[in-house]
Structures are given as C-alpha cells and as structure tokens.
C-alpha cells in the first residue's frame with residue numbers, strides 16, 4: 001500500500017472563467033503523482049468543472065473589489081479572514097505548494113502560502129498582467145507567463161515563459177465535429193465571444209453574414225446565452241449555438257475565426273493553427289485583450305480591429321477578402337502554428353516539481 005504521507009500535495013487556487021480554470025486543469029493532469037485539492041469561490045464555474053476531478057474547497061472572495069459603500073476597512077477585514085481560512089486549509093492538509101492562475105482568489109492563496117513559507121507558482125496568461133499579478137508577483141516563487149511580452153510588467157518577479165496550457169481535447173488527436181451538419185469542403189467561419197459570448201460582436205456578425213453565406217460559406221456562431229436578439233437571423237448555412245463543447249474539433253475545422261481576444265481562445269487558435277480576426281473586448285480590465293491581440297496581429301497570425309472602428313461593412317469585406325485569399329489564410333495559419341507552445345502544461349508541471357523538490 002502506498003504511504004500517503006510521501007505523496008506530494010498541491011493546492012490549486014483557480015476560479016471564475018474558462019480562461020482561469022482550463023490552464024489549471026490541464027496542468028493538474030500533468031501531475032499524476034500529486035494529491036491535488038482545489039480552492040475556488042461558491043457559485044463560480046469551478047463548482048461545475050472541478051468536483052468530479054478534485055476535492056473543491058470554497059471561500060467567498062468577491063468582497064475584495066472596491067465598491068460603493070464598502071469601506072477599505074471592511075475589504076481589508078475580508079481579505080485577512082480569507083488569508084486565515086486558506087492558511088488553516090494549507091496547514092491542516094499539509095500541502096507542499098500552491099498553484100494559482102490569478103484573479104481575486106490568488107491574493108489570499110499567495111499571502112497564506114508565503115506566510116507559511118510554501119512555494120507558490122502564479123500563472124499569468126495575459127500579455128498585460130492583471131492587477132493581482134502585478135501587485136503580488138514579487139511574493140511568488142515563480143510567475144509562469146503565457147506571453148513573453150508580460151515579463152517587462154513584472155520587473156520584481158522571477159518570470160518563466162511557459163505559454164498557456166490548453167484542455168486535453170486540444171492535446172489529443174483532434175476530434176471531428178460529427179454533430180454539426182457542415183459539408184466537408186465548405187469554407188467555415190466560426191464566431192467565438194469568450195466563455196460568456198459577446199453581444200456586440202454578435203450584432204456585427206448578424207449584420208455582415210449574408211454575403212459570406214450567399215458566397216457558399218457556413219457559419220457557426222457561438223452566441224453565449226445573454227443575447228436577446230439571437231433569433232433575429234436565420235439561414236440554412238447558419239448555426240447559432242449558445243455554447244459548444246468540442247472546441248478543438250470546431251476550431252481545427254474552421255477556415256477563419258472571428259473572436260474576442262481572451263488568452264484562452266488565442267492559445268487554442270494557436271494550437272489548432274486557425275487564422276483569426278480579433279475584436280478585443282473594449283471594457284476588459286486595463287484593456288488587456290488589446291495587448292493579447294497585438295501579439296497575434298504583430299506576428300501576422302491575425303487581423304486586429306477595435307470594436308469602435310469596426311462597422312458591419314468593414315467586417316463583411318475583410319472576411320470576404322480573406323475567404324478569397326487562400327494563400328494569405330495559409331500564411332496566417334503558419335504564423336499561428338509558430339505561436340503555439342504545445343508542451344505548456346508539462347513545462348508548468350515541471351516548474352512545480354522543481355520547486356517542491358528543491
């Protein structure tokens with residue numbers, strides 16, 4: 001029988017969106033010799049994705065955001081209480097290290113681990129690191145970065161460029177999209193708005209799509225489930241879905257993707273070598289999606305348009321032009337492939353092993 005006390009234990013603090021959870025799950029899968037437990041927030045996506053795989057502990061952390069009527073004293077009190085809870089969890093569970101992917105859950109996780117002298121790896125997937133990463137990076141043993149461009153924003157941290165881990169569906173032999181009736185040779189445009197959908201992109205696409213469809217393309221439009229006008233457009237070659245699971249198969253089959261510029265989707269586009277038109281979410285914190293998109297545009301893998309400057313006419317003509325330019329699309333696909341870091345999950349897992357064993 002194995003001696004449980006010799007099994008290294010890792011606490012993963014990752015919460016919120018697919019962009020924070022998928023890289024952490026992919027890394028956990030590369031650490032089969034570890035006993036892993038998860039720290040998240042009640043009612044967030046982790047409560048659906050994690051409990052089947054790892055024990056999930058939750059603490060309420062949304063209260064750290066400065067809001068009208070909530071004093072700094074109250075916020076500090078909540079943060080201290082959360083640090084205390086995490087410290088208790090780390091102590092009772094005899095964890096040896098912490099991995100976090102940023103966001104509000106990262107603050108108490110990093111503080112508690114460092115107070116106990118445990119190594120902490122913070123993974124930052126965006127080209128412009130988030131506020132929590134910028135303020136707490138110096139406390140972490142290592143900040144693993146998805147984009148090399150993030151390093152100059154973290155001058156006091158030890159950074160290692162590992163890329164961003166993708167879900168296992170992107171790492172296996174890619175599956176086909178047999179559940180969608182798309183003819184084999186038809187050009188396919190896919191629209192993705194991040195894990196929540198993007199209403200403004202949806203409106204632009206519906207006003208531009210007819211020309212692409214009439215020219216023979218098919219369109220899979222992942223609308224999210226907050227779009228009130230989703231029934232406003234229909235066409236035999238147009239499929240609108242609130243969410244789709246087999247993203248690896250879909251992105252690989254796509255001729256061109258129109259997307260927001262979240263780091264998760266960008267990393268997946270690189271993994272499947274799929275050319276893209278990127279429309280950064282204009283209200284993302286510190287406009288970080290523009291920084292992500294610029295990395296891909298500067299590399300020649302994608303075209304970048306700010307939402308404010310993009311009319312349906314411009315989008316329609318840009319897409320039509322690309323669909324008639326197979327050579328340009330192939331070049332963009334090649335540039336996408338050059339941006340992919342296929343062993344990112346292994347690199348991040350190795351970083352954790354090195355710290356725990358040092």
Ligand SMILES: CC(=O)N[C@H]1[C@@H](OP(=O)(O)OP(=O)(O)OC[C@H]2O[C@@H](n3ccc(=O)[nH]c3=O)[C@H](O)[C@@H]2O)O[C@H](CO)[C@@H](O)[C@@H]1O
Nearest residue numbers: 017018019020194195222243244247262263264265281284
């Ligand atoms: C609005 C906002 O601030 N979003 C941020 C959020 O990303 P958010 O999670 O919203 O967006 P990402 O592009 O990073 O990830 C979306 C994920 O959802 C998946 N998906 C999407 C649609 C669908 O139908 N099926 C599906 O599986 C995508 O394949 C991808 O894996 O955290 C990321 C990581 O910090 C940031 O880079 C993003 O800027």
